[in-house]
Amino acid sequence: MVSGVIMYCKKNHEVAPQQERGETMTNLELQKMANEVRKGIVTSVHSAKAGHPGGSLSAADMFTYLYFEEMNIDPANPKWEDRDRFVLSKGHTAPGLYSALANRGYFPVEDLTTLRKIGSYLQGHPCMQETPGVDMSSGSLGQGISAAVGMALAAKLDKKDFRVYTLLGDGEIQEGQVWEASMFAGANKLDNLVVIVDNNGLQIDGKVEDVCSVYPIDAKFEAFNFQAINIDGHNFDEIRAAFKKARETKGKPTAIIMHTVKGKGVSFMEDKAGWHGKAPNDEEYATAMADLDKIAAELEKAGEV
Numbered sequence: 001m002v003s004g005v006i007m008y009c010k011k012n013h014e015v016a017p018q019q020e021r022g023e024t025m026t027n028l029e030l031q032k033m034a035n036e037v038r039k040g041i042v043t044s045v046h047s048a049k050a051g052h053p054g055g056s057l058s059a060a061d062m063f064t065y066l067y068f069e070e071m072n073i074d075p076a077n078p079k080w081e082d083r084d085r086f087v088l089s090k091g092h093t094a095p096g097l098y099s100a101l102a103n104r105g106y107f108p109v110e111d112l113t114t115l116r117k118i119g120s121y122l123q124g125h126p127c128m129q130e131t132p133g134v135d136m137s138s139g140s141l142g143q144g145i146s147a148a149v150g151m152a153l154a155a156k157l158d159k160k161d162f163r164v165y166t167l168l169g170d171g172e173i174q175e176g177q178v179w180e181a182s183m184f185a186g187a188n189k190l191d192n193l194v195v196i197v198d199n200n201g202l203q204i205d206g207k208v209e210d211v212c213s214v215y216p217i218d219a220k221f222e223a224f225n226f227q228a229i230n231i232d233g234h235n236f237d238e239i240r241a242a243f244k245k246a247r248e249t250k251g252k253p254t255a256i257i258m259h260t261v262k263g264k265g266v267s268f269m270e271d272k273a274g275w276h277g278k279a280p281n282d283e284e285y286a287t288a289m290a291d292l293d294k295i296a297a298e299l300e301k302a303g304e305v
Helices: 004-012 027-048 053-058 060-070 091-104 109-114 143-157 176-187 208-212 217-223 236-248 282-304
Strands: 085-088 164-169 193-199 227-232 254-259
Touching: 027 053, 027 060, 027 091, 027 109, 027 236, 027 282, 053 060, 053 091, 060 091, 060 164, 060 236, 085 091, 085 143, 091 109, 143 164, 143 176, 143 193, 176 193, 176 217, 193 217, 217 227, 217 254, 227 236, 236 254
Parallel strands: 085 164, 164 193, 193 254, 227 254
Antiparallel strands: none
């Protein structure tokens, strides 16, 4: 799991405290790292024989961009007071967060294989008391965004410049608490808050629109005084532009609705609700890793052009 890509990024892309945000990685470098994050997701869930690969894979590009490009953080000092905060509101996709944190240098990549094991600090849902880099324990759907809103308000009250990011699932926003928190964020003009919705269109029981439609997502957030931005969640140019616009917007929070593919990168998992919360067996794991190795080879070839 420890590849040249991982070591390169650890050595050259760790953001020092108070360093200005800027473009430190090319799209190709981000794509390579996102592929490593996906390998970590598949490996950890396979090792645990349980977990949630589908939504972790759909959000892998966002996890990568947040931790390697967007957020002002210091892996050597996870509790740095002025760091940007991230709350994984859809806490069941912890394998994606853990893989990003490991590749970013918060803890060894090799520890991903301890996911859900007794005594491991990498449990099925994030725990801020045990896992370096986790800013809020989460798992009960709808609650993470409320914690993020509280953090953003605290920054305003304390006159701090840090920003707060939270990632929700599209099925999760069926929870009423999401909209109570959004109402509060909009009313208080929390322009240091970015709410990201992973709109892969699937939840555990099938299509989101069939279970309980949440559409239109953007108009709902706009009704609560949010700036709403729709993007392709697998396109780093669009991700980069959305965060730039969010930073430049004053007087209202931003909601980024990223349209993604559940299970992205693994051929037999893509756009399949059945892979919401199921681990691959040994044969499926081999196929998944072969898919991701193929992507890695294609990206290497692209870098040689």
